[in-house]
Amino acid sequence: MNDLFARHRSVLPDWLALYYEDPLEITHGEGRYVWDAEGNKYLDFFGGILTTMTAHALPEVTKAVSEQAGRIIHSSTLYLNRPMVELAERIAQLSGIPDARVFFTTSGTEANDTALLLATTYRRSNTILAMRNSYHGRSFSAVGITGNRGWSPTSLSPLQTLYVHGGVRTRGPYADLSDDDFIAACVEDLKDLLGHTRPPAALIAEPIQGVGGFTSPPDGLYAAFREVLSERGILWIADEVQTGWGRTGDNFWGWQAHGEHGPPDILTFAKGIGNGMSIGGVVARAEIMNCLDANSISTFGGTQITMAAGLANLSYLLEHDLQGNARRVGGLLIERLRAVAAQVPGVREVRGRGLMLGIELVKPGTDQADPDAASAVLEACRAGGLLIGKGGGHNTSALRVAPPLSLTVAEAEEGAAILENALRGIQ
CATH class of the missing domain: 3.90.1150.10 (Aspartate Aminotransferase, domain 1)
Incomplete structure (x- = not known):
């Protein structure tokens, strides 16, 4: 060793x-x-x-991976891919997002990167709202919106990031307030922040902060934020890389604890869906997903073998x-x-x-x-x-x-x- x-x-x-x-x-x-x-x-x-x-x-996942490996492992997104379409159909339906489109990546970092690309392109703004104590990945753009100093090695970023209160319930200036007053104070802080900046593209938030130590706001905070954001056309990106697929117990997605005003505009996922196989992805309304005006592909996103694992794992999770x-x-x-x-x-x-x-x-x-x-x-x-x-x-x-x-x-x-x-x- x-x-x-x-x-x-x-x-x-x-x-x-x-x-x-x-x-x-x-x-x-x-x-x-x-x-x-x-x-x-x-x-x-x-x-x-x-x-x-x-x-x-x-066994259900290892069998699916073995059988798929015996047929074909990879062909890229330049060719039709039945397992990818089948998993996308299931995730689109489970997401709760209307007219949803799904794009597969290889990791949560890449999924959040893609969400930022979509949001900034759709909104024509490079300003992003993020939560203090947050973590969204290790790419250049993702570390630029990460609100946790221990995991953000540079302040250089292609994005202008503004950090919002609310991700940590028991620390900070509002910690002693009741849940309702905590939410109200965070909403007022958000409104004040928006009054001092050019219109942002989106708020990205983990329903429960993962690297941040599994901290979370009171249920309903992001619904209250969403009301403010929607009035201004600002998108909501729910980073479900760690909270997705039923891990929180109460809900299938973490955003559903804050779902009073409907699902997020963009949802990202990764980690557990492949039960160890490398899968990430983005779900968004068609008008947002289709806003890019250049060609794109993914060499390794949505390979047949990872999609086979995802399908088998998701089926097992739901059936049991x-x-x-x-x-x-x-x-x-x-x-x-x-x-x-x-x-x-x-x-x-x-x-x-x-x-x-x-x-x-x-x-x-x-x-x-x-x-x-x-x-x-x-x-x-x-x-x-x-x-x-x-x-x-x-x-x-x-x-x-x-x-x-x-x-x-x-x-x-x-x-x-x-x-x-x-x-x-x-x-």
Whole structure:
């Protein structure tokens, strides 16, 4: 393992982050478990950053991939592609967007890049509204609208970005307000901002901020924003890269918690739809999707093999009601973790919904972030046989818990017990 780590460091960028003091090589997985190169077994509560959405080595997906690989793997978008059309039809219907068109990419970064291209072209404006503490990818345009300093390496950008309040409920100048007053204050802030700038193209927002530590506003904030934006012709882009496909339990899409004024103008997705295969995409109304006046293709977006995986995975998810499972098992898990947190002074908050939960750590008796404690808990969980993630806008002091959506009650309790031991160890 040390040899592989040395080889990694000698040939890959210094900024390519690795978890753990002794980095981990995962060699195989099954269900909700993975194994490392030394034969150690772990319960996976992070799923390759919310990407192994259904289960490791899900037979329905591996069978679909194998059968498609035996026919043809790739031909590009220059040719008709039956699996791509079939998956696009299903996603268009599920999106809730009227007269929807779907464009497939290889990642969430590329999906958000495409959404920005569409919005700025359609609106003839390069000004973008984004949320503080947000993350939208690692491309030049995506880092330019990312409101999380830890993941935005440059201030140079082809876009003018204006950051809006509201993505973090329990920090910032409005944290002490009631939910209704919080929403009202954020709306007034948005109106004030719009009075000082040229008309923006769009607001891009994650319904639950992923890299930001699974923070979210009160339900209805983006509906209230949408009312203000619609009056001015400004588009709403819902970044569903981490919240899509039923992970939040209560809804199939995160935007539906804010859907009073209908679906977003543009929706982006990625990660879980392929259960590990590289799929991203954009859904938009036809008039927006078709606003480009130049030719375009995608070499690797929508390949037959990834579309076969997406179709099989989506079918499994819907047929087995994994959204309902996320709601039921996630509800039990968050209550279990909140009971533990009440006894650990270093836990500021346990938040989230469904199987998308965040645990924010602070120095006891303060609101000061404690990234060292987060790293210590991450290591202790690994030692106990559990893999989790990290995030947060305050020096990466939040733990991220996002297991595959097929998690059982027994596995949730197993993981919670390991987390409890790790959290008690930081007292």
